[in-house]
Amino acid sequence: MQSYHLTQWVLFFFIYSFIGWVWECCFVSVRKRRWVNRGFMYGPMLPIYGFGALAVLISTIRVRDSIPLIFLFGMVGATLLEYVTGAVMERLFNVKYWDYSNQKFNLNGYICLTSSLGWGLFSVLLVKFVHVPIEGAVLKIPTIIAEGIAFVLTVAAAVDVTQSFNDAMDLKRILAQLEESKKQIRKIQEKLKVASEEFVEDYRQRAGEFVEDYRRRVEEHVEDYRGRAEEMAEDYKKLAEEHMDSYRQRAEEMVEGYKEEIKVQKKKRREQINSRKEEYLARVHARREERQRLLARLSERAELLMKEEFTSKVDELIGEDKREEYAKIKKNISREMTKMHDRTDRSYIRAARHLKGNPTAVSKRFSEALAELRKHMDEK
Numbered sequence: 001m002q003s004y005h006l007t008q009w010v011l012f013f014f015i016y017s018f019i020g021w022v023w024e025c026c027f028v029s030v031r032k033r034r035w036v037n038r039g040f041m042y043g044p045m046l047p048i049y050g051f052g053a054l055a056v057l058i059s060t061i062r063v064r065d066s067i068p069l070i071f072l073f074g075m076v077g078a079t080l081l082e083y084v085t086g087a088v089m090e091r092l093f094n095v096k097y098w099d100y101s102n103q104k105f106n107l108n109g110y111i112c113l114t115s116s117l118g119w120g121l122f123s124v125l126l127v128k129f130v131h132v133p134i135e136g137a138v139l140k141i142p143t144i145i146a147e148g149i150a151f152v153l154t155v156a157a158a159v160d161v162t163q164s165f166n167d168a169m170d171l172k173r174i175l176a177q178l179e180e181s182k183k184q185i186r187k188i189q190e191k192l193k194v195a196s197e198e199f200v201e202d203y204r205q206r207a208g209e210f211v212e213d214y215r216r217r218v219e220e221h222v223e224d225y226r227g228r229a230e231e232m233a234e235d236y237k238k239l240a241e242e243h244m245d246s247y248r249q250r251a252e253e254m255v256e257g258y259k260e261e262i263k264v265q266k267k268k269r270r271e272q273i274n275s276r277k278e279e280y281l282a283r284v285h286a287r288r289e290e291r292q293r294l295l296a297r298l299s300e301r302a303e304l305l306m307k308e309e310f311t312s313k314v315d316e317l318i319g320e321d322k323r324e325e326y327a328k329i330k331k332n333i334s335r336e337m338t339k340m341h342d343r344t345d346r347s348y349i350r351a352a353r354h355l356k357g358n359p360t361a362v363s364k365r366f367s368e369a370l371a372e373l374r375k376h377m378d379e380k
Contacts, residue, residue, distance in 0.1 A: 010150040011138050012057070013050040014157070019130075020049020028359065037357050040097065041164045044157065049086060052078045055130065056123045067124055074123020079116045086110035093172045095370075099362045167354040176350045177367035 004012070024038040024046055039046045059077035063069035087110055090096045099109045106112035134356065262288070354359060363370045 007146045007150045008138055011056065011141075011146060012184070013047075013054055014045065014150075014153045015050075015134055015138075016053035016334065017045035017047055017050030020046040020052075023049075036359060039357055040168070040354075041157075043160045045160075047158070050080070051121075052119070053126060053131075055081045056119075056126055060123060060127055064127060067128070070124050070127050071120040074127070075116050075120030078119035078123065082115065082119070083107065083110045089256045093168045094175070094294070094365050095168070095171065095358075096362050097361050099360060101362075106292045113372055146217050146292050152203070164354070167350045171351040174348065175363060175366035175369040176375065179366045182368060213324060216338050332362065 004131055021044045023038055025036060028036045028038050041047070055077040056074040059073045060070045063073055085099060086096065087108070096109060100112035100115060101104040101109035103112040105114075141149070351373065355370075361370070
């Protein structure tokens with residue numbers, strides 16, 4: 001195989017990255033029955049195929065005439081590259097962008113026997129068939145033009161890699177936040193459950209004392225109210241007796257007046273209201289209001305006693321430590337709400353786009369969060 005200079009190696013890299021992208025997009029799109037822009041990057045290239053092709057070409061330089069050795073050397077070189085790339089990317093992003101864990105004879109899910117055999121077959125096809133016309137085409141490009149093309153592609157790829165890296169970091173950050181949020185919510189639920197159980201248990205233990213003390217105080221006030229009520233009843237009885245005759249006389253007068261008034265009202269279609277009736281109603285209303293004010297004062301006094309006794313007892317039952325614990329739980333809930341607002345729509349969109357381009361991505365650390373994010377994507 002002819003030796004190449006750096007520019008030609010760069011062109012080979014981009015060509016095979018593009019071919020790999022076409023292959024992956026077609027393969028995955030057929031399986032998913034929808035178009036999938038496969039890969040880590042925005043542009044039409046899959047660097048793993050570009051680096052894989054270079055690894056195969058370099059590792060088979062001295063054995064190009066032997067198909068078995070091309071198969072073996074290419075398989076080993078590409079498999080090592082795939083393992084290292086997968087391990088580094090998972091370590092960096094906490095996401096495994098391809099996973100062979102369900103395949104037989106796999107190593108940590110990064111490589112497997114089937115994939116390695118595929119790399120070996122790819123090596124033979126590449127060296128013996130695919131690379132021959134591509135090599136001829138690249139070698140015919142004038143050096144100055146080749147350098148210009150390589151420079152433009154490198155700059156474009158650098159911009160793409162930067163953006164794609166940011167997307168991957170967005171995905172990592174969102175997955176980490178979702179996972180942490182789930183853990184915090186579980187902790188808050190558990191703390192509330194424990195705090196509620198402790199409160200109930202503490203309340204049960206001390207409720208007897210509270211009830212007994214409250215009963216004693218109520219009995220004291222009942223005796224006081226009973227005496228006052230008897231005095232009020234006696235006064236009211238005397239007042240009623242004093243006004244009974246007056247009321248009876250007035251009632252008789254009003255009855256007579258009513259009879260006359262009924263006749264008048266029938267004739268005049270009840271257009272006017274008798275002045276005596278108005279006076280009567282006014283007195284009734286005044287008396288009713290007086291009784292209402294009395295009852296209101298009694299009610300206010302009873303309510304005030306309830307507040308004085310019950311509130312202090314509840315504070316005693318809850319305790320300062322419980323109030324502090326509830327305040328801490330509220331603070332944690334507020335913090336979680338703030339974190340939710342920090343997760344912007346833009347970050348979610350970028351993470352979703354990145355995840356759509358890598359449908360085989362899995363994460364051992366953020367498995368639940370990744371499943372939740374995929375669920376949201378499917379619902380859309």
